[in-house]
Amino acid sequence: MKLYERFADKGYHTSILTTFGIDFDAYENIVLPRLRGAGCRNNIVVPDARMLTHALTGASTLPDHAGKLYTVTGATARQVFHPKLFLQIGRKGGRIIVGSANITSSGLAGNLELVGTISCGEEDSAEQRMVAAAWQYLTRFVGLDQEALRGQQDWMLARAPWLRLAVASTEKMGLADQTEAAFLTTGTETGIGQRFADMIDEPVIRLIVVSPYWDMGLAALSYLNERLSPEEVSVVIDPAVVQFPKDAASALPNLKLYRRNGFQEGRFIHAKTIIAQTQSADHVLLGSANCTLAALGREDYVGENEEVCLYRRLPPDTIIHALDLAGVLDEEHTIEPAEIDEPEFDDDLPLEELAEQAPGEFEVRVDVLVWRPASSIDPAGCTIELLDQNGSVIPCTLSPLHSERSPRFQISETDVRPSFARLVFSDGRHSVPAIVTLIDRLSSAIRETRSRKTENVLRGLDEETEAGLMLMEVLDVLERLDLDADKDQAPISIPKAGHGKDDEPAAHYEVLSYEQFIAGRRPRTAEASLTHNSLAGSEATLVRGFLNRILGMDGQRDEIDDADDDDLMRDAFNLGDETDNAEAAIAAGADFGKEEKTPEEEKRDEAVRKRKAAQRKATKDQLVSAALKFGQRIKDRQESGQLDNHDILRLRALLMIIAAASGKGSEAKKGKQPPRSSFQVLSAEGDKNSWPFVMGRLLFTVFGGNDPAIRQLYLSNEHDQIPDDLVECWATCYWCFQVCMQASISEIEKTRITKYLGPIASYAYTMTLPTKAELLGDDIMTIIGGMNSRYADKLGIEPAAIGNGHRSFVENLFTLNKAGSPSKSCI
Template identity: 30%
Template sequence: MRYDRMFREKGFHATLLTSFEFAPDVFDNVVYPGLRMGGSRSIGVIADQDRINSQFEEFDPPRLAGQTYHLAKRKVDRAFHSKIVLQLGQTRGRLIVGSSNLTSGGIAGNLEAICGLDIDRDQGWAAPLFAAALAYFRAHCAPDDRAMRRLLRRAVADVAWLRGVDPAREVTDPEGNRLAFLTEEAATGVGEQYAAFTQGDTIDRLVIVSPFWDKSLSAVVRLRESLGGPDLALVVDPDYHDLDPDAFMTLADASLHAITDLEDREERRLHAKLIIACGREADYVLTGSANASTAGLYGRRGGYGNAEACLARTEPAGTALERLGLSVCLSTQFVVEALSPPVPSPEKGSDDPPAPRDGGGLLLKQSRLTWSPPPGCAPADCRIRLEGRGGEFLEEIKPRQIGETWGADISCADAPPLRGRIRFSGTETSALVPVASIDRLAQASQSHSRRDYQKLLDAFREQHDLGTEMLDLALKIRSMHAAEHASRQEGMRHGSGGGGRGGGPSVESKPGTQLTEAEFNAIEDDLKAMEEEDVRFGPLGDTYRYINQILGLGLEIPAQEEEPDISTDLVSNNDDQVEDETDDETRETADTENDDRDRDQDDPNKPGNKQGQTNLAGPARPPPKRHAGANPAKLEKALEKHINALREELSEKALDPMDPGAAMILRLAILAIIADGAPVGRAPIPKYPVPALSTRSGDGWIRMLGRLLDAMNRAWPDGRFENEPPLPEQLDCMGAMIFGATLAHEAAAVVTTPGIASAHETLCAEITRRVTAAIGAHEEARSRLEEAMMRYGAARENAEARYEEISPAKRSGTES
């Protein structure tokens, strides 16, 4: 199967990839759509920093990076060169390690070698190897990359078969074959680990396939000696290589072979990296990213060389070469004099221009932009130029220190930036930097709603008027979410681990390693933030957005970039190039749960299906009407029961009214009271069942509303918005609080005693004061608040106008 078509297979909700080269057009138009078609929603990529920066300057950054998948840069001594695809699902996993970059050449153009391992949750023998690959990915994540940290925790949250599994370098399959995940480590490189993998077996022949080599072939000599000095065979592409003929001629008992006669080569350039040690007991096959160079085979983590990843496996003795199709090549020797001239290596000091200066990382949450400055710059002297679609200039900001980070509040949140460029002191500027949007990435990671959620959402959608029934359905959705939350949080917490960069276990870490206080706090902060995101962009958030549709409030997250058509062909700006990975190494430098989803919802490109968001538009249905003969007292009791339960949570500090999920529910509770409240002085009717004043059957809406608002005000923690501006959900709730308090005060002034009216007036003033302080100088927040209050007022006026149209007989409840 072609490499890119593997991405379309279903059963995985998360995909983590590493690459040296990264072609933005190929990933956005080929790889990413295939992953989404297969059900992957949490997608993260790490690629070499210098290569990304050079690529972005030449071809522009990808449109979707930071919006629907996260792209991170990694800087090591030589090259971040590993090429891994790790896919996780609730019931299965896939690990692919090989030579293929995320380019058109790597996916479909070059002659590549990959080794894949597909397992289901019952194959526990392989889980430690997957845990090791996950630990490797974590180890190369920047500690301050919040977006990648959260993505990783989401990736493992529902993978029960990986919980409690310690990473291991080597495993044995049921047939007795050994498999090992070999990477650069602090004390050993891939070469040493591969030699140890042979466990002292007598090696009769060593076959090495590689496009790039050391000039002196020192890595080949070193590996050969570590295996006991076996006969040596080198396999090259005679038309594309950097093998030094003079160095080869110094090797004893060595032969040279060409891929010319390899079956299915189809004139493709050799980019595969394979080593086969033919032993007496077994064949030992190494597949991965490491070229036959010192930087590739003997690099150290945190020291000299490349970051590499390979899979080693044992096969029955004397079988590997035939299986790999190399017997044809090895049957004929190639004359070294017939080699084409070596490909010039873009070594350090060559005429190739240096990579553009890195600009660090940019992270956006609502209107707060956070910047992780690159080493060697003075952040206070820098400026950040922000751009939108098509490179449109949006604004230039001066960063300030915010706690331990740098950043600023932007004024272009309605058309949020997609990328930025750092202007250092003087005239020097950085390479383009994609802006990672925390909200958009969280939204994209949400899976389609299960049928039990969808049933409630369908019923919610049918309620075309705010009221008790809508609140009841939203509370049921909230209850379902709370029931699921504990197990998912445990999965995320366990998957966070300890030790290693990025907060995850490393292969070399010892079981039982204790978390530091800082690591523990980072995990808890991430879990709280992700719970907030799950609420905002999950089914409960869908109810919030549907209410905003009814009210005519603006979307809380501007529309994302349009996603590409999945049928797009492989097209790249570097289509006819094989990656220049010469060494010095030179510049080497979803799930079964979702199987029952609607087929329409499976397609992320179907019109109306927003990423990570349930399609609430749905087919048109007649709105349900509250039966004219319904008992207003029973409806009042149902509403009062919900309000009293929320008040109790607030009084016990079990509910923070400014947590986004609570804010959504409490806003709806306020609006439901107002919507179901009869005008002052009018008798309740089924459509407006709650009287203004207390009766034998209940408190009346003035008192009910006042008590709820008072409980919200008391539970509102001080200093809630000192460090960042309020979210739209919080602002909409604040607007509802002010609107509700004002309405309750005005009504109380007409029909209650002066003392009660004064208490309502005091509460209204206190809420207004707190909201004003929370907004501060955030002009966009003020505009959102004013828009929300205007919409609430329009909805109330419309309801009162409809009430006036009801006949006097219906108002008194005598007419059905």
């Protein structure tokens, strides 16, 4: 098969790929487009750490998408990190591709390589246990000290419930195709060579070895020959590639060398395989391990490399015919050692020097840089330079932030996102550049392929121009996608209990109550141009974007006049109970119902009126029901400690839906109800379900009572500022508090509402954003302004009154404390 074609296979959302060498151009132009095109958007590359440094010093072109669309993390070994393993995980299963190919242009499309594939479903099977073993192996190198990698692993496991429960095994097992297999790695008490030999329980007739690299004394081959005692050891060599240590051949009297003899001519044989042929089977070892002690080990030595191999027990001659080796392993193609040229070896790479040049790991979340220095680096003896995509220095300021662990810096005075970072030492020397992972950018890029139902829901959302009840259905669909159908799986932002195995780490992020979170947060700054979004990477962020769009906050606000707006909103609610342009006709002085009508016409009109009334009542009942369901949801999640950012998004969406469905009060019209559109089904007063009370009950659900639900809101401390999506909801709540208390209704009703909501509003203001500067910040006033433009006139309230009411409310909260904190009497 062509390996690169397999990267386009669908059904997987995550890939982890290990390699010794890395060519970013090959990965980004051959592998990554196929993965993402097939819906695999959560991708991790793990090369040898020193070879990663080598690539960033000029051995490869600089990557365009590393740290943005995929992560790269270097791995180390006692000698070299050499496995070639490709693991893919999906909701319904996974697969491994074990082979010999590096992620280079020659490895993917030039050399002659050998790979083996094992695929599994979500049911327990030998194949699944091998895939789980591959994941278990990779957890040694996909470190949890990097925030981006932690997030990628959590995202993957939340969408692969079968993997959380799978039992890993490296034992020989029977597969569905009636053959046997085992997943073999280094890092155990016995080396790969010994484990391979232990699996062969019958006399070996012939041992066939294909390997591009060898021990100088053929030590690994001699060990296998001693353990398996084959009648013949057959080695395929290419005389044009002078690597075989011919002087050691005499130590194996049963050794025969076979010329390549035109086999796959023109391609460097980089494949590695050992085939032990017996009377009943071909015992095959394939993968990354060359025939060296460093890779295979022996009984008293496990080796020094990190390697991954696949063992297969196949019917006799299966592998010989599959690899087309029968024509090569012919007596007429043998070659004597004396006929081979003396071995020539390439200059060794300066691996130790490369290890000392690495500056460490860099991650950026929005505007905060985190640096984990390499062990050889003294942070006090150097400064950091950030580089753009072309490797040019970005003029900026890095201000140290307090941190008990890795050094952290706030990036300011630039709008350019960094792609790389390097160190400048006191003597003027520069380190090798390192990739900067943009955590927020990566989170946004990781997303599953959407189902047809999800696509249909989102397509409907794109066509909407007002917050309607369909938005709650959208949230339901997206939440099921984001949080997994497994009801036992915890939501994203609440405490995690690990991956379900006793020997695995617990929660990756510290999870805090909202009170703890805001107590330790970094204050929001007015000049910040980048956004903190706790919903990044979640499909629910599309709902946040929709809510901002209808408030004109996406930079492409549509200027819609009232008549058009009414038509669009009517379509959103789909009630169909108005004339084509009823409000325009009323404004023009049209006089309805004056003409003489026949009894049949009167009967039809009465039926239409009843249908419209029924539809209005049904819509009103749906709105009230949605508010009640939300209240029950919050109560349930509060009791279980599962209140999270998705619930806050729901609160904002529902408040905006209620605002869209609300009408003007009657006080200004001297008791006469003004005309309103069909979607405005909630009156301002005279009803237990008037909009101020429906809004008020929603706000009470989160901020009211002896134990307000917001106190059970949990957030991960991966964000060091209050995320923008939460701030947008808090601003929406402030606006709703103000319109409820300033509604154009009777003084009696207004007094009741103010008495009811005033204390709750005071608590909500001081609990959500506890400083005056933040409560009156531009981000808050922008949302309030957007809500005013969209809804204030429809509610019969002056926009200026709402904005001024908010400012006055905040000023009153802080009157007794000039230090910028609210007075205790207000809380």
